[in-house]
Amino acid sequence: xxxxxxxxxxxxxxxxxxxxxxxxxxxxxxxxxxxxxxxxxxxxxxxxxxxxxxxxxxxxxxxxxxxxxxxxxxxxxxxxxxxxxxxxxxxxxxxxxxxxxxxxxxxxxxxxxxxxxxxxxxxxxxxxxxxxxxxxxxxxxxxxxxxxxxxxxxxxxxxxxxxxxxxxxxxxxxxxxxxxxxxxxxxxxxxxxxxxxxxxxxxxxxxxxxxxxxxxxxxxxxxxxxxxxxxxxxxxxxxxxxxxxxxxxxxxxxxxxxxxxxxxxxxxxxxxxxxxxxxxxxxxxxxxxxxxxxxxxxxxxxxxxxxxxxxxxxxxxxxxxxxxxxxxxxxxxxxxxxxxxxxxxxxxxxxxxxxxx
Amino acid sequence: xxxxxxxxxxxxxxxxxxxxxxxxxxxxxxxxxxxxxxxxxxxxxxxxxxxxxxxxxxxxxxxxxxxxxxxxxxxxxxxxxxxxxxxxxxxxxxxxxxxxxxxxxxxxxxxxxxxxxxxxxxxxxxxxxxxxxxxxxxxxxxxxxxxxxxxxxxxxxxxxxxxxxxxxxx
Numbered sequence: 001x002x003x004x005x006x007x008x009x010x011x012x013x014x015x016x017x018x019x020x021x022x023x024x025x026x027x028x029x030x031x032x033x034x035x036x037x038x039x040x041x042x043x044x045x046x047x048x049x050x051x052x053x054x055x056x057x058x059x060x061x062x063x064x065x066x067x068x069x070x071x072x073x074x075x076x077x078x079x080x081x082x083x084x085x086x087x088x089x090x091x092x093x094x095x096x097x098x099x100x101x102x103x104x105x106x107x108x109x110x111x112x113x114x115x116x117x118x119x120x121x122x123x124x125x126x127x128x129x130x131x132x133x134x135x136x137x138x139x140x141x142x143x144x145x146x147x148x149x150x151x152x153x154x155x156x157x158x159x160x161x162x163x164x165x166x167x168x169x170x171x172x173x174x175x176x177x178x179x180x181x182x183x184x185x186x187x188x189x190x191x192x193x194x195x196x197x198x199x200x201x202x203x204x205x206x207x208x209x210x211x212x213x214x215x216x217x218x219x220x221x222x223x224x225x226x227x228x229x230x231x232x233x234x235x236x237x238x239x240x241x242x243x244x245x246x247x248x249x250x251x252x253x254x255x256x257x258x259x260x261x262x263x264x265x266x267x268x269x270x271x272x273x274x275x276x277x278x279x280x281x282x283x284x285x286x287x288x289x290x291x292x293x294x295x296x297x298x299x300x301x302x303x304x305x306x307x308x309x310x311x312x313x314x315x316x317x318x319x320x321x322x323x324x325x326x327x328x329x330x331x332x333x334x335x336x337x338x339x340x341x342x343x344x345x346x347x348x349x350x351x352x353x354x355x356x357x
Numbered sequence: 358x359x360x361x362x363x364x365x366x367x368x369x370x371x372x373x374x375x376x377x378x379x380x381x382x383x384x385x386x387x388x389x390x391x392x393x394x395x396x397x398x399x400x401x402x403x404x405x406x407x408x409x410x411x412x413x414x415x416x417x418x419x420x421x422x423x424x425x426x427x428x429x430x431x432x433x434x435x436x437x438x439x440x441x442x443x444x445x446x447x448x449x450x451x452x453x454x455x456x457x458x459x460x461x462x463x464x465x466x467x468x469x470x471x472x473x474x475x476x477x478x479x480x481x482x483x484x485x486x487x488x489x490x491x492x493x494x495x496x497x498x499x500x501x502x503x504x505x506x507x508x509x510x511x512x513x514x515x516x517x518x519x520x521x522x523x524x525x526x527x
Contacts, residue, residue: 036448038448040447041431041432041446041447042432042444042445042446042447042448044442044444044446045432045433045434045446045447121444143474146474147477150476150477151477154476155476156448157475157476158448158451158471159471160469160470160471161451161462161469161471162471162473162474162475163471163474164448164451166444166445167409167443167444167445168409168445168458168461168462168465169409169465171451171462171466172466172468172471172472172473173471173473173474197362197383200362227465227466227467227468228466229462229465229466229468229469229470229471230466230467230468230469230470230471230472230494231468231472231473231494232472232473232474232491232494232495233473233474235472235473235494235495235498
């Protein structure tokens with residue numbers, strides 16, 4: 001079974017589905033587990049032959065998985081550059097997997113909630129992604145997938161250090177628990193710095209939209225655990241889970257204070273963002289993210305009433321470079337993309353439905 | 358010397374920010390301090406292997422000479438190569454470089470004993486061992502939270518698993 005890229009292109013994917021608990025602020029919840037097969041060297045030290053062996057061994061197990069319907073498996077090394085970037089934009093594979101080399105692949109469940117990456121930094125990276133604030137559901141699902149694979153594969157494991165990983169920062173549980181938050185009001189008021197400092201104190205990391213090393217775009221921030229050893233998976237899930245309501249309430253408080261005290265200037269900012277998006281003739285990805293972020297907050301605060309949240313969520317993903325080119329079905333350079341992006345946004349916001357050509 | 362809150366450079370600028378009567382102290386390097394003052398300081402980003410490599414580079418050079426030549430007999434990676442890349446070559450490295458890695462791991466995680474999932478196919482004895490480790494860890498946090506009801510239950514479970522009466526624990 002292969003992956004239908006055209007079908008994927010028409011939807012927004014799980015992480016921007018815009019549903020689930022607290023989805024006005026919590027975009028998505030994600031958990032990943034890092035695992036390695038006992039008898040092989042780690043990926044960085046494996047030559048092409050060994051990488052192929054690992055790929056075919058794990059691929060067989062993934063294709064037999066029954067945890068979430070049948071997996072669609074793709075050899076990432078067999079995809080062209082555009083398709084790889086497309087999967088990164090959808091949060092189904094990491095940049096590391098997309099830009100790696102040698103035999104590597106990803107198994108993706110039909111609903112795009114589960115993805116299993118082979119030969120990333122570790123032999124296997126299992127990821128579960130859900131819309132909204134749903135870490136418990138993520139944990140239950142990923143625990144079941146891990147158990148099922150574990151009955152077939154012997155993982156590298158030690159009594160003292162737990163699951164052994166290529167980087168000692170992941171050793172132990174190999175778990176990364178994260179939530180993606182949309183925090184425009186905290187950014188606008190610069191209160192976000194206080195959040196960063198508070199999180200740092202309790203050893204939680206803050207990252208941008210596309211994970212490690214990426215800039216915060218469109219006021220999206222990922223919060224995740226840093227420690228992976230010496231605490232159980234459920235303790236680590238709870239650490240992240242406990243802090244999220246505080247940040248969500250902080251963002252909501254600042255939003256309502258803004259509405260109360262600066263309603264006119266806030267409304268102005270949102271309306272100008274809407275105006276630019278409806279009229280621009282050429283627009284960069286960065287500016288688009290920035291303006292869509294205002295629009296998203298404007299809808300949540302009922303400052304805009306003629307636009308669906310689902311349209312804005314779709315625009316976030318469809319205006320990314322690879323998605324835009326997949327929708328246009330042609331390769332475009334930066335300048336051409338900026339024109340195509342502006343055209344696409346104008347069509348979506350003017351209410352006329354966009355035709356795939 | 359304190360490190361910058363945004364990178365591994367030494368913090369040379371110490372900012373005390375008082376807003377709405379709340380005091381915040383920030384320790385930053387020259388570059389990040391300027392960004393903070395001009396309001397363009399990005400969210401702290403983190404690239405784990407690169408950060409780790411940077412952290413390792415800072416270690417004392419004398420220390421380096423002593424351990425750098427260590428080689429893992431299983432995958433052939435040297436400790437020096439790991440220090441440069443921040444990534445290990447195989448699972449056996451954790452044994453081969455044990456005396457170098459354990460202090461590093463303690464520095465990163467604050468702990469050196471795994472608590473949590475254990476492969477289902479592991480021998481019964483080591484699974485029981487893990488259950489005990491996990492229960493003891495939960496007991497510690499219950500006591501810290503002054504949740505004595507849960508703590509009592511956990512003590513009973515630990516006692517049972519150890520194959521003796523929980524009351525003997527005193």
